[in-house]
């Protein structure tokens with residue numbers, strides 16, 4: 001894990017520029033504490049207390065341009081040993097694979113034929129691996145049918161057919177982000193508390209910046225203390241401007257200002273953070289609908305993307321969240337986070353199958369580069385390794 005510390009530049013600046021002090025960042029690895037820079041004698045704060053937050057006046061109206069300007073800086077590239085996407089995916093899916101494939105391969109040894117008992121046991125195993133009742137039944141019915149028609153003859157062929165069936169379920173069309181040229185693109189990021197919205201926004205901004213896009217972040221989580229500071233830290237790391245208001249401000253007003261800032265700075269993309277909300281709270285979901293309405297009113301065709309962030313470790317609960325958010329805000333894609341720490345990745349199949357929303361990104365760690373675009377075939381190859389032939 002990488003840690004980091006911000007150093008304020010001490011040189012004299014004209015008064016008007018006081019708020020725009022350009023900090024520099026120093027990074028060191030958690031397991032290399034000796035590389036941590038010495039604290040300054042007069043102020044020896046540590047993250048997060050040492051984050052200097054610029055004073056921001058209270059927003060008076062929706063149109064108050066209440067912005068903290070952060071100079072556009074190049075994204076900070078962390079020097080980690082590079083794994084290929086596939087290796088990273090394989091490593092990240094380790095726990096899910098152990099549970100998922102471990103349980104299925106346990107059904108196979110010593111089995112000479114694929115009888116009714118086998119199909120029942122396979123269905124039960126899929127359900128226990130979080131694939132969900134309906135989806136598991138559908139997969140096993142198809143496999144049973146294939147077996148009757150002679151397309152699965154040996155128990156050894158079961159894993160390959162299962163892998164292909166699951167890849168088909170995951171394939172819900174284009175998984176890339178919709179970023180039409182010449183349009184201001186708004187990406188609204190929603191989800192319940194702690195699923196990884198802000199972190200995923202930081203990682204996504206980093207990806208988009210590397211592709212040469214000009215990105216502005218909108219700190220639409222005005223509810224939780226320190227939420228906008230957290231986004232600001234990500235903004236600093238990736239070199240993207242963050243538009244924020246005071247805690248308790250109207251999130252729609254923050255996003256309105258971010259759109260205005262994007263237009264005046266010629267930015268291509270605004271990524272809007274939102275407060276983690278209980279999917280069961282009606283008023284919070286109403287607030288989200290209002291944010292969506294304001295975006296649509298300000299930018300024709302926007303938000304082009306509404307991404308729901310789901311935490312893979314929560315299993316069935318993630319499916320429930322996806323149902324409610326889909327109802328409220330018309331999702332265009334799913335970001336599934338914490339796959340690296342989850343044994344419940346099977347939930348991805350249930351979500352794709354039931355909700356027909358493409359998974360667009362997978363979070364495989366807390367680092368800036370730990371967000372991968374989703375590719376159903378690669379994902380399944382990483383999850384189920386079968387010797388072809």
Ligand SMILES: Nc1nc2c(ncn2[C@@H]2O[C@H](COP(=O)(O)OP(=O)(O)OP(=O)(O)O)[C@@H](O)[C@H]2O)c(=O)[nH]1
Pocket residue numbers: 191192193194195196197198199200221224227275276277309337338339340341362363364365366370
């Ligand atoms: N291992 C792992 N941790 C992650 C991943 N994504 C996010 N996290 C961690 O999950 C925790 C919560 O992430 P946040 O980004 O703050 O989540 P949030 O949805 O913005 O939370 P609220 O603002 O409280 O609603 C943080 O400790 C992140 O580092 C991931 O893909 N893998």
Ligand SMILES: [Mg+2]
Pocket residue numbers: 197198199221227273276
């Ligand atoms: Mg957050």
